[in-house]
Amino acid sequence: MQKVLRELTVDLGERSYPIVIGQGLLGAFDLTPWVVGSQVMIVTNDTVAPLYLENAKACFPGKTVDVVVLPDGEKYKDWQTLNLIFDALLEKRHTRKTTIAALGGGVVGDMAGFAAATYQRGVPFIQIPTTLLSQVDSSVGGKTGINHPLGKNMVGAFHQPQAVLIDADTLGTLPPREVSAGLAEVIKYGLIRDEPFLGWLEQNMDALLSLDATALGEAIHRSCQCKADVVAQDEKEGGLRAILNLGHTFGHAIETFAGYGNWLHGEAVGTGMMMAADLSVREGNLTPEDRARAVNLIGRASLPSMAPEGMTSEDFMALMAVDKKNVDGALRLVLLRALGDAYVTAEASVDNLQATLQAFIR
Amino acid sequence: MQKVLRELTVDLGERSYPIVIGQGLLGAFDLTPWVVGSQVMIVTNDTVAPLYLENAKACFPGKTVDVVVLPDGEKYKDWQTLNLIFDALLEKRHTRKTTIAALGGGVVGDMAGFAAATYQRGVPFIQIPTTLLSQVDSSVGGKTGINHPLGKNMVGAFHQPQAVLIDADTLGTLPPREVSAGLAEVIKYGLIRDEPFLGWLEQNMDALLSLDATALGEAIHRSCQCKADVVAQDEKEGGLRAILNLGHTFGHAIETFAGYGNWLHGEAVGTGMMMAADLSVREGNLTPEDRARAVNLIGRASLPSMAPEGMTSEDFMALMAVDKKNVDGALRLVLLRALGDAYVTAEASVDNLQATLQAFIR
Known part of the structure; x- marks a missing residue:
């Protein structure tokens, strides 16, 4: 009905x-x-x-x-x-x-x-x-x-x-792997704009993974509302909209390296968001406790926590160099000031970036 | 300089x-x-x-x-x-x-x-x-x-x-053939919106064909101004802008039949405009004298006056059926009420259309 x-x-x-x-x-x-x-x-x-x-x-x-x-x-x-x-x-x-x-x-x-x-x-x-x-x-x-x-x-x-x-x-x-991939983007909205939603997700992750209709309805609505708000403010990604790409710069590099389709987009974004949280800590913004909270939630959604087998930091650097957010050759990344507060920067330290890459390659 | x-x-x-x-x-x-x-x-x-x-x-x-x-x-x-x-x-x-x-x-x-x-x-x-x-x-x-x-x-x-x-x-x-092809579009502006410009073109056609800089500057300026006016009123072709396609429905069919590049776009449009003028007479709008004036001017620009060898009226009908101007299956054509006054119609009589096609196939 x-x-x-x-x-x-x-x-x-x-x-x-x-x-x-x-x-x-x-x-x-x-x-x-x-x-x-x-x-x-x-x-x-x-x-x-x-x-x-x-x-x-x-x-x-x-x-x-x-x-x-x-x-x-x-x-x-x-x-x-x-x-x-x-x-x-x-x-x-x-x-x-x-x-x-x-x-x-x-x-x-x-x-x-x-x-x-x-x-x-x-x-x-x-x-x-x-x-x-x-x-x-x-x-x-x-x-x-x-x-x-x-x-x-x-x-x-x-x-x-x-x-x-x-x-x-x-x-x-939907296969469970694709449910997890979708949850990566759901979690993203909490990380970039909605800290209370992260709390809700922590409480409802099991219901979501078991496809509880009420929980799914709420998660979809809250995600769409967040996306609609951001898009309404910046339809063509002149500024704010770029925060929707949290984890995507690392994620796109992973997808390209793995060959399209071998990693699901959401899986790559899940790992990419862990990497962004990690770099945010190294940049002196996020606390290690908040990084742990983000990493745990992403992990509970059954998303991978390491880069693909054989992918090196050189692979990351080469593949991230063609990201659409880049301007005049400078790498731009979405990082977290705090949980629920994302920003875009072209100023991340190369040493910190290298340290993050080293922490996630196998 | x-x-x-x-x-x-x-x-x-x-x-x-x-x-x-x-x-x-x-x-x-x-x-x-x-x-x-x-x-x-x-x-x-x-x-x-x-x-x-x-x-x-x-x-x-x-x-x-x-x-x-x-x-x-x-x-x-x-x-x-x-x-x-x-x-x-x-x-x-x-x-x-x-x-x-x-x-x-x-x-x-x-x-x-x-x-x-x-x-x-x-x-x-x-x-x-x-x-x-x-x-x-x-x-x-x-x-x-x-x-x-x-x-x-x-x-x-x-x-x-x-x-x-x-x-x-x-x-x-520019090879002379391409100059003629360009003049087809120049003449088009006169036919659809600017009858005085037709008179100017009749007087200056020889100067244009011999690439006289002053005449070319004037023709380019007046053409661009006409196009700019139409585009400013209807950027995405919701209505008025379609008149810029005078001769193009017939012309695109000719180009596709001949194989892209064998007829220049402007050449096909030149013949197409003669066909549109012919159909406009049969529809009872344009006078035969005005048709002759249009056909003569297009001919003086050294543009072809017949469809390609071997092209039949069935070819025209089949190829025109995929024109972008068509809506829900009805063929839409740009015709002339008078020289300098174009309109778009889905109402042209099939008999008149067939008579025009017959008049231009070999």
């Missing part, structure tokens, strides 16, 4: 949009108020399609719904796979009044969103995220894109969806 | 930008006021580079200037060639504060602009158009993109430049 648990708005003026969080929404919730024309193209992957495609189609009564099914996995987040979406849109004669709907995790959302940003110079799209990570993070905020062999998410666009529909029931089919 | 002939502004609020038109600007004009960071990536092609690259570099004193040279031609307006720009940006570690400069014709401008729109989700760019067509049309207005095997410019973005620098001296090295 359809049950809307929470609803919130990402406030971006004329580009504002709702996030609807609930249970039993797929197959029941009517998304047609957010569809401009008569055509809908659902973009999904071969893991999600057998589970949720038919229910997703039912959210667009009276529309012409076409489907493109991509191979599942971060390693397919490339131009070649993106082009399958363009092929389908053109073969089915979708016009610039079409609406693209992303049904799946972060990879599907990023690719479908980028296709929407660039098909005929931009068409509307709707996010229907089915993984915890995409529900709490990537489906909100309008970042879209694909990977380049030399760096993650290097080609993309800002393109806000018309609406985000989150059905927490989809988490019932 | 550097000589600024004209200067105008494309008025788009915080995205406004100047168009500087002159002679001797390449090698002399200082573009650094429009460069945000320390890095510049000049994108050009292997025809233009030997002629103007060194002078273009001199427009960025004190900046780190890197270069990527693409193969010349519309057939390279694809993802693979676009990726050469991303490769260069990443290999040279260009950050999101880099500025991309497009030095060349419409293909270089569209591709460099699309790379700028999507590299790290968007970086600034500058247009330095070196062909008449790009100077009077494609460098102004922010349309960027690449072709897809199933349709021209099907993947792209709106991304406005920081500035447009037009050095009319570059037309001295």
Whole structure:
């Protein structure tokens, strides 16, 4: 039965949009108020399609719904796979009044969103995220894109969806490893902006890992609210929004080193946040006790606590040098002044950075 | 010697930008006021580079200037060639504060602009158009993109430049066929919005074909002003801007049929405008005398007056069906109420359209 648990708005003026969080929404919730024309193209992957495609189609009564099914996995987040979406849109004669709907995790959302940003110079799209990570993070905020062999998410666009529909029931089919990966981003919001939420997470981590619906609803809502607040203040990452990248500079280096898809994005971010906390202590901001609290919580979410086998500090330095946050060659990192208080800096000491890298390589 | 002939502004609020038109600007004009960071990536092609690259570099004193040279031609307006720009940006570690400069014709401008729109989700760019067509049309207005095997410019973005620098001296090295192609777009402005300009063109066509600097400066200025006015009123083609596509629906079909690059874009648009004028007469709007005036002027610019060998009306119908202007399956065309007065319609009679197609196929 359809049950809307929470609803919130990402406030971006004329580009504002709702996030609807609930249970039993797929197959029941009517998304047609957010569809401009008569055509809908659902973009999904071969893991999600057998589970949720038919229910997703039912959210667009009276529309012409076409489907493109991509191979599942971060390693397919490339131009070649993106082009399958363009092929389908053109073969089915979708016009610039079409609406693209992303049904799946972060990879599907990023690719479908980028296709929407660039098909005929931009068409509307709707996010229907089915993984915890995409529900709490990537489906909100309008970042879209694909990977380049030399760096993650290097080609993309800002393109806000018309609406985000989150059905927490989809988490019932999610592998535990992906639940943990999603929790990394949930914990991130506590670390960067919301110390009380960290306390809540410490109390509810077991409920979250066992997929308790009430706990998940609360965690998703609080995460989306935090992200929406930050995005509303800084849509295109001129400043504040960069704090959402806590752990991501280290994390992207890990993902690239490991080969896309071998480490999940959230897993790499989990380790990356431990590294950021560690560097924050060395920089004289965070207390060792707070670092321990952060590391423990991330560990309780079953996230890895060391860099991949064989990855050296030289690997980190080389891979971090292409991070999008860098300006004119200077490495920029998100660090913590305290739990719940993040900042961006290009001034971290090279010695401290090296010490942190040494502490996390094997 | 550097000589600024004209200067105008494309008025788009915080995205406004100047168009500087002159002679001797390449090698002399200082573009650094429009460069945000320390890095510049000049994108050009292997025809233009030997002629103007060194002078273009001199427009960025004190900046780190890197270069990527693409193969010349519309057939390279694809993802693979676009990726050469991303490769260069990443290999040279260009950050999101880099500025991309497009030095060349419409293909270089569209591709460099699309790379700028999507590299790290968007970086600034500058247009330095070196062909008449790009100077009077494609460098102004922010349309960027690449072709897809199933349709021209099907993947792209709106991304406005920081500035447009037009050095009319570059037309001295332009093959006559490309001068004619550029004149097609110049004539277009007269046909859609500026009947007096048509009269001026009738008087100055010989001067333009012989590359008289004063005449060219006037034609470029008046064309850019017309385009800037239309774009300022309708940046993302919600309505009015579509009139800039006079002749383009027929023209894109011709280009796709002929194979990208075999007919120049402007050549296809020239024939397409004759076809639009013809259909406008059949629709009972334009007088046969005005059609003759339009056809004569286009012909005097040495533009082709028939569809390519072997192209049938079925080819036209199939290829026009994927045009970006179409909405929910209906073919939309730009037609003329009178010389200097264009409109967009989805109501043209199928019989009249067929008669026009028959009149232009061989």
